[in-house]
Amino acid sequence: MILAYDGTNYVGWQTQPNGITVQETVEHALLEVTKQQIALHGSGRTDSGVHAKAQVAHFDTDVRMAADKFAIALNMHLPPDIRVLYTEECDPEFHARFCAKKKQYCYRLHVAPHADVFSRRYALQLHHIPDFEAMQAAAKDVIGTHDFRAFMSSGTTMENTVRTVESSEWLRDGANWTYTVTGTGFLYNMVRILVGTMLAIGAHQLPVDAIRKALETLDRSDAGPTAPAHGLTLARVLYPDFDTEEVLSRER
Amino acid sequence: MILAYDGTNYVGWQTQPNGITVQETVEHALLEVTKQQIALHGSGRTDSGVHAKAQVAHFDTDVRMAADKFAIALNMHLPPDIRVLYTEECDPEFHARFCAKKKQYCYRLHVAPHADVFSRRYALQLHHIPDFEAMQAAAKDVIGTHDFRAFMSSGTTMENTVRTVESSEWLRDGANWTYTVTGTGFLYNMVRILVGTMLAIGAHQLPVDAIRKALETLDRSDAGPTAPAHGLTLARVLYPDFDTEEVLSRER
Numbered sequence: 001m002i003l004a005y006d007g008t009n010y011v012g013w014q015t016q017p018n019g020i021t022v023q024e025t026v027e028h029a030l031l032e033v034t035k036q037q038i039a040l041h042g043s044g045r046t047d048s049g050v051h052a053k054a055q056v057a058h059f060d061t062d063v064r065m066a067a068d069k070f071a072i073a074l075n076m077h078l079p080p081d082i083r084v085l086y087t088e089e090c091d092p093e094f095h096a097r098f099c100a101k102k103k104q105y106c107y108r109l110h111v112a113p114h115a116d117v118f119s120r121r122y123a124l125q126l127h128h129i130p131d132f133e134a135m136q137a138a139a140k141d142v143i144g145t146h147d148f149r150a151f152m153s154s155g156t157t158m159e160n161t162v163r164t165v166e167s168s169e170w171l172r173d174g175a176n177w178t179y180t181v182t183g184t185g186f187l188y189n190m191v192r193i194l195v196g197t198m199l200a201i202g203a204h205q206l207p208v209d210a211i212r213k214a215l216e217t218l219d220r221s222d223a224g225p226t227a228p229a230h231g232l233t234l235a236r237v238l239y240p241d242f243d244t245e246e247v248l249s250r251e252r
Numbered sequence: 253m254i255l256a257y258d259g260t261n262y263v264g265w266q267t268q269p270n271g272i273t274v275q276e277t278v279e280h281a282l283l284e285v286t287k288q289q290i291a292l293h294g295s296g297r298t299d300s301g302v303h304a305k306a307q308v309a310h311f312d313t314d315v316r317m318a319a320d321k322f323a324i325a326l327n328m329h330l331p332p333d334i335r336v337l338y339t340e341e342c343d344p345e346f347h348a349r350f351c352a353k354k355k356q357y358c359y360r361l362h363v364a365p366h367a368d369v370f371s372r373r374y375a376l377q378l379h380h381i382p383d384f385e386a387m388q389a390a391a392k393d394v395i396g397t398h399d400f401r402a403f404m405s406s407g408t409t410m411e412n413t414v415r416t417v418e419s420s421e422w423l424r425d426g427a428n429w430t431y432t433v434t435g436t437g438f439l440y441n442m443v444r445i446l447v448g449t450m451l452a453i454g455a456h457q458l459p460v461d462a463i464r465k466a467l468e469t470l471d472r473s474d475a476g477p478t479a480p481a482h483g484l485t486l487a488r489v490l491y492p493d494f495d496t497e498e499v500l501s502r503e504r
Contacts (some may be wrong), residue, residue, distance in 0.1 A: 004370075006370060080367065080369070081369050082369065083369050085365075085366050113323075113337075113503060114323065115332065117256050117257055117258045117334065117335050118258060118374060
């Protein structure tokens with residue numbers, strides 16, 4: 001399935017004790033539809049408050065029901081801040097997490113003297129104009145295969161911290177600035193720390209080569225703060241055989 | 253002042269007994285800032301659940317405070333779903349309602365098999381694709397000076413039901429369809445009934461000339477149903493000396 005959610009009222013994707021998660025909410029809808037306790041496997045976790053335009057998840061069931069009917073049936077049992085956009089039967093070998101090849105995240109800013117009421121849940125509201133060119137130059141330094149250890153939440157342990165980022169770019173359309181990053185995988189909080197570092201660069205609190213430097217020193221303290229969760233959206237997941245963007249645009 | 257609000261949690265602009273209104277919320281913030289009980293006069297009412305991208309309101313005060321500081325001070329005392337975007341001192345003769353020359357409203361649709369979680373509060377979600385060309389043809393019939401009595405909530409009394417609509421047009425950008433209408437004034441529920449009629453035309457439940465016919469018969473029952481409030485946004489108010497769009501784009 002491909003699903004979208006407004007992460008505002010959830011403590012993230014993955015089931016955990018201290019709050020309601022997207023995963024458990026969809027698993028509950030699956031229980032209502034199939035009368036079976038079914039485990040849902042997502043392409044990866046999203047943090048508390050992070051949104052998804054196209055998260056991918058799979059589940060196994062022996063219920064006899066046309067695969068494309070699941071989307072409509074699940075939506076009848078889901079709250080309005082979670083929508084299943086597409087369901088299809090997949091190869092039994094398919095695994096939403098292990099088969100994912102690339103992911104794309106977007107981080108949205110609204111840059112204006114006063115906050116925007118309509119995007120307040122989905123974009124970080126900035127009242128001072130950052131240096132766009134400095135942020136764009138810093139974004140270019142993210143591209144490539146690097147050890148991103150400096151851009152991982154301190155306290156996390158992860159054996160392999162090398163990731164490949166394919167594209168990393170800021171776009172602005174009036175007050176709406178969007179950072180889009182595509183890569184083979186992301187460490188815990190990596191996109192939010194990259195954005196926090198670029199925001200510090202854009203505010204001239206860090207030099208424009210701060211990202212390049214942190215990729216060399218591998219030191220978390222050379223990177224900037226973690227940007228707030230609500231600006232971040234999982235935008236796209238790419239698999240060898242399909243891409244959420246292509247499936248959704250075909251469906252529209 | 254120019255202000256924006258997400259109308260979801262308000263029973264409209266104007267103070268009334270059965271729920272919290274935008275007007276009383278801003279008047280309360282004015283009390284906090286000035287320690288004076290100040291009456292706020294809006295350019296017009298918006299219904300329960302209707303949003304505003306640019307509502308205009310004025311108030312009188314003898315508090316000594318730079319006019320442009322009011323926006324920042326008021327926002328400190330307002331909930332995040334109401335933002336004052338601009339404040340300036342005006343001529344004592346200025347009246348937000350009586351001086352308004354034209355208003356512009358937008359009505360948003362999201363047309364896709366499943367609802368969009370991000371626009372669900374601001375756009376009507378349609379799962380079947382209406383006939384765009386029929387709706388566009390019907391929109392053209394709205395333009396001009398007409399007696400719009402058929403497009404007024406039944407039960408309302410209003411002596412002069414003649415209004416002039418300057419532009420009336422649908423635009424679509426993928427799943428996002430927007431109707432924009434500009435006129436000298438609008439009757440109670442007029443935009444929502446116009447949209448409801450065009451949606452019925454788009455679903456081939458009413459003939460494409462239904463609007464033209466209702467403008468002749470003046471009969472409410474010849475028009476379509478009232479479209480839901482949450483798709484509607486007051487987008488722009490125009491005065492002889494200024495236009496909210498022009499002021500806000502200058503401020504950005």
